[in-house]
Amino acid sequence: MREFKTHEYDVLVIGAGGAGLRAAIEAAGSGVSCGLICKSLLGKAHTVMAEGGMAAALANVDDRDGWSTHFADTMRGGQYLNNWRMAELHAKEAPDRVKELEAWGAVMDRTKDGKILQRNFGGHKYPRLAHVGDRTGLEMIRTLQDHGIHQGIDVHMEVTIIDLLKDGDRVVGAFAYEREHGRFILFKAKAIVMATGGIGRAFKITSNSWEYTGDGHSLAYNAGADLVDMEFIQFHPTGMVWPPSVRGILVTEGVRGEGGILTNSEGRRFMFDDIPDAYTSSTSDNEEEGWRYVTGDKSARRPPELLTRDHVARCIVREVKEGRGSPHGGVFLDIAWIKEHIKDAEAHIKKKLPSMYHQFKELAGLDITKEPMEIGPTTHYVMGGIKVDSDTQMSTVPGLFAAGECAAGLHGANRLGGNSLSDLVVFGKRAGEYASKYAKENGAGSVNNDQIQQIAAWAEAPFDRGDKAENPFTIQSDLQVMMQDKVGIVREEKELGEALEALEGFKARAEHASADVNRDFNPGWHTALDLRCLLTVSEASALSALNRKESRGAHTRLDHPDKSEEEAKGNNVVRKGPDGQMQIERVPIPPIREDLAQIIEENK
Amino acid sequence: MPQVTFKVWRGNKDAGEFKDYQTDITEGMVVLDAVHQIQAESAPDLACRWNCKAGKCGSCSAEVNGNPRLMCMTRMEDLPTDQPVTIEPMQAFPLIRDLVCDVSWNYEVKKKIKPFKPRKPDNEDGTWNMVQEDVDRVQEFRKCIECFLCQDVCHVLRDHHKHEEFIGPRFFIHNAQLEMHPLDTEDRLGDLKDDNGLGYCNITKCCTKVCPEHITITDNAIIPLKERVVDEYYDPIKKLFKMFKPKKPDAAAGK
Numbered sequence A: 001m002r003e004f005k006t007h008e009y010d011v012l013v014i015g016a017g018g019a020g021l022r023a024a025i026e027a028a029g030s031g032v033s034c035g036l037i038c039k040s041l042l043g044k045a046h047t048v049m050a051e052g053g054m055a056a057a058l059a060n061v062d063d064r065d066g067w068s069t070h071f072a073d074t075m076r077g078g079q080y081l082n083n084w085r086m087a088e089l090h091a092k093e094a095p096d097r098v099k100e101l102e103a104w105g106a107v108m109d110r111t112k113d114g115k116i117l118q119r120n121f122g123g124h125k126y127p128r129l130a131h132v133g134d135r136t137g138l139e140m141i142r143t144l145q146d147h148g149i150h151q152g153i154d155v156h157m158e159v160t161i162i163d164l165l166k167d168g169d170r171v172v173g174a175f176a177y178e179r180e181h182g183r184f185i186l187f188k189a190k191a192i193v194m195a196t197g198g199i200g201r202a203f204k205i206t207s208n209s210w211e212y213t214g215d216g217h218s219l220a221y222n223a224g225a226d227l228v229d230m231e232f233i234q235f236h237p238t239g240m241v242w243p244p245s246v247r248g249i250l251v252t253e254g255v256r257g258e259g260g261i262l263t264n265s266e267g268r269r270f271m272f273d274d275i276p277d278a279y280t281s282s283t284s285d286n287e288e289e290g291w292r293y294v295t296g297d298k299s300a301r302r303p304p305e306l307l308t309r310d311h312v313a314r315c316i317v318r319e320v321k322e323g324r325g326s327p328h329g330g331v332f333l334d335i336a337w338i339k340e341h342i343k344d345a346e347a348h349i350k351k352k353l354p355s356m357y358h359q360f361k362e363l364a365g366l367d368i369t370k371e372p373m374e375i376g377p378t379t380h381y382v383m384g385g386i387k388v389d390s391d392t393q394m395s396t397v398p399g400l401f402a403a404g405e406c407a408a409g410l411h412g413a414n415r416l417g418g419n420s421l422s423d424l425v426v427f428g429k430r431a432g433e434y435a436s437k438y439a440k441e442n443g444a445g446s447v448n449n450d451q452i453q454q455i456a457a458w459a460e461a462p463f464d465r466g467d468k469a470e471n472p473f474t475i476q477s478d479l480q481v482m483m484q485d486k487v488g489i490v491r492e493e494k495e496l497g498e499a500l501e502a503l504e505g506f507k508a509r510a511e512h513a514s515a516d517v518n519r520d521f522n523p524g525w526h527t528a529l530d531l532r533c534l535l536t537v538s539e540a541s542a543l544s545a546l547n548r549k550e551s552r553g554a555h556t557r558l559d560h561p562d563k564s565e566e567e568a569k570g571n572n573v574v575r576k577g578p579d580g581q582m583q584i585e586r587v588p589i590p591p592i593r594e595d596l597a598q599i600i601e602e603n604k
Numbered sequence B: 001m002p003q004v005t006f007k008v009w010r011g012n013k014d015a016g017e018f019k020d021y022q023t024d025i026t027e028g029m030v031v032l033d034a035v036h037q038i039q040a041e042s043a044p045d046l047a048c049r050w051n052c053k054a055g056k057c058g059s060c061s062a063e064v065n066g067n068p069r070l071m072c073m074t075r076m077e078d079l080p081t082d083q084p085v086t087i088e089p090m091q092a093f094p095l096i097r098d099l100v101c102d103v104s105w106n107y108e109v110k111k112k113i114k115p116f117k118p119r120k121p122d123n124e125d126g127t128w129n130m131v132q133e134d135v136d137r138v139q140e141f142r143k144c145i146e147c148f149l150c151q152d153v154c155h156v157l158r159d160h161h162k163h164e165e166f167i168g169p170r171f172f173i174h175n176a177q178l179e180m181h182p183l184d185t186e187d188r189l190g191d192l193k194d195d196n197g198l199g200y201c202n203i204t205k206c207c208t209k210v211c212p213e214h215i216t217i218t219d220n221a222i223i224p225l226k227e228r229v230v231d232e233y234y235d236p237i238k239k240l241f242k243m244f245k246p247k248k249p250d251a252a253a254g255k
Helices: A018-029 A069-075 A084-103 A136-148 A215-222 A277-282 A289-292 A309-321 A337-341 A345-352 A354-364 A419-441 A449-464 A472-486 A495-510 A523-549 A593-601 B030-040 B102-111 B133-140 B147-153 B171-177 B189-194 B206-210 B217-233 B235-243
Strands: A004-014 A032-035 A152-158 A159-167 A170-178 A185-195 A232-241 A261-262 A329-335 A373-380 A385-388 A400-402 A569-578 A583-590 B001-012 B018-023 B061-064 B067-070 B085-088 B095-097
Touching: A004 A152, A004 A170, A004 A215, A018 A032, A018 A136, A018 A185, A018 A277, A018 A472, A032 A185, A032 A261, A069 A084, A069 A593, A084 A136, A084 A419, A159 A215, A159 A523, A170 A449, A185 A215, A185 A419, A185 A449, A215 A385, A215 A400, A215 A523, A215 A569, A232 A309, A232 A354, A277 B171, A289 B235, A309 A329, A309 A373, A337 A345, A337 B095, A345 A354, A354 A523, A354 B235, A373 A449, A385 A400, A400 A419, A449 A523, A472 A495, A472 A523, A472 B030, A523 A569, A583 B102, B001 B030, B018 B030, B030 B133, B061 B095, B061 B147, B067 B206, B102 B171, B133 B171, B133 B217, B147 B171, B147 B206, B171 B189, B171 B217, B189 B217
Parallel strands: A004 A032, A004 A185, A032 A152, A185 A400, B001 B085
Antiparallel strands: A159 A170, A170 A185, A232 A373, A261 A329, A329 A373, A569 A583, B001 B018, B061 B067, B061 B085
16 A cells, blocks of 8 residues: 545646636635645746736737737637637636736836837737736736735645546546655645646757656546547747757747848848738838838738738748758848837847847857848647547536646637736636636545555656666657657658657557656656646647648648638547547537628638 | 767755766757757756746746756857856755756745735726826836746845845835835835845846846836835834824826
8 A cells, every 4th residue: 555645625726827826816715715736936938938928908119900910810810720719718807817917916017108008919900918028928927926925825836647547537636756755645625727828848949848748638538538639749940959958948929020021041031031921911012011010010911020020930830841951951031130219229229029039148158139040940839739628628427627728729729929827817716716616516526545555656667767768858858859840840641650650669668667766855756747748748749730631730741731611511530439548539620600601701 | 060978967955966067059049949859858857947038938947057047048159168057046946856946935925025006097987198108117017927036046035035124126126126115005015124135136137137228226226115115114203203293195106
């Protein structure tokens, strides 16, 4: 018998980024007991990395904006695979969630008349992103953290969940270990909210931290929940490419929002060369008009650098492939050029993009106020995730809710920049609200002791691998290289098939991932256990990518380069079959409500 | 660059020692990369915290060649590599293992500081008006990434262990951003004077020097807080004035 401590809550929130914190605040505020699990220390979750801003149609900068335009932009950006009801709720509720952050102490940048300032971003028709320089995510998480610690939430830091526990169909708890000494903990809960973020660590080049191993996706999948849209992984067009050790670190889209331009080795602004049909009417075809847009001229159209992320990433890949890349295999992103237009450009850049300035200065020895940056695509965000009810955020497993990046639906085939931070608070709140409701309406279930003992034995196994022991870091790194290579930005059937085959090999290797010494704060052991989650999300992505025989949004197929109306009629759903194997199904998109269809039409 | 030797602190709260590791250094590497490489090559159980690897989360604080630093923002090219590079945990907090210390005290301290309490909204839709000039200084403090390097280097904590009576530079910054927040109506000066040990700070500015976010902690936060405390509690004229004034001051004024 392995020992463990037990905690019991009405609502357990797993993950303490923007979505998890917002869910926990809502749950605690509705009068139920609430536990919050952080994989790291509180306030360190990946939300701190968000830079550009939070999209909400406040209409503070351009009074033509409103929820319907935001809704239409989100649907267009997602290439109409979005859950339209979530896109509607998101556009309608985001402004209130932003204002609420201000009421809790957030200090966002201001307009001249003292309101919350909003900035331009890719795919948003009007300046819509509430922001604080280029550290908006930090502002959000700190605000939620500092408010949250006074709401009676029980915070468990540096705790990793390794399995969910069920009673019949329903989720009733979670089993975990704490990092400090590797001791096991049982969390009993009437309802659970997943808010674990993304899967970026499945790839070699990524802007994501070590935590992003797809835990929520994998835990929910293993508990029987459906995952949807897993082929859609956003490769952010601008990650650092040099020096090698910083490859993948994010360069905010805010650089382009403030007037930054993309050029190739010939000095050409190549984004003018390919403007998709859906955006020709809203995109400028000359440099002069593009600059006017950036400086707030309402009659001007957007520069092509502010097209959606999927498209910009593909154009960069094209330039590099055709031999017009920068010395280290990227292209140039230039903000220093604005000195041609404005007098005090250096101070302006430092004020608007302070952390970008420091990031390049300190990590690459480059002054962005004087020289162009070298950038290239980096794995950034997964649009796919746990399939949830649009209004309640409950998954297909009763009692299990999800919000933020690990949930899916809002973003469809491609997420617009700025729609993530607003997603976190809009659906974090909803998940917290409905999880509390569920907890109030349902009593405590019972947990199965045998199941707990099995999980604990599985978790201890890496210390006892015998002769076949393998270094978990090597397995993880090999997996990242394979996924980058075969399930990366550009895909084809042959390689996706090879990826699925290779994953079977990785599953076998993961059985031998070993750990040494003891369970006290042991990263080798943690990495060995994280492999299972990484393998689940890798398989879900490869299988879904193989199944979608078209190119749409973030999913690009060399062997199916065009969009297909037939393929776009449904979303890919994967789930664990009765035989334990992963199954895939194409689920038709429900017909859109008439009034929403009309809004989309009017905004075309 | 060639192979470099690292002397890394290995151990727990009971015992420990520096151990030598060699690893190859390539162009642009930071100290955190070297630690990860050592983990992957020869010490998978080497404990260290990290998250963003871009100087934004404040997790990988440690002392590199004796200097409190974020490991992710310390470039190998800036260190002398002809001699061993030493990496050890922060000294102001109890050790958990290797490079990881128990920073939970900081979280407890923050809980005791009175939270943000805004004045009534200025507008009917529940919003407020603030101009950029009025939020600039608060935004400086809100850049803090809670790496706790300022706490680590503060002699009141590091050498004198006044954790019970002194909240440290990080939480003076936190107090300052609340006190100087244009919307806040709470009064924290009494706590700063009596419970938070503001008087212990003798303005050596060590905290300012190590701040990876370049927040001017001492000049912009601690000294103005000290001045406010003096004005509120030790100004004889004000004291006299107060005797004839009704008890409840307009908290929003003077913010």
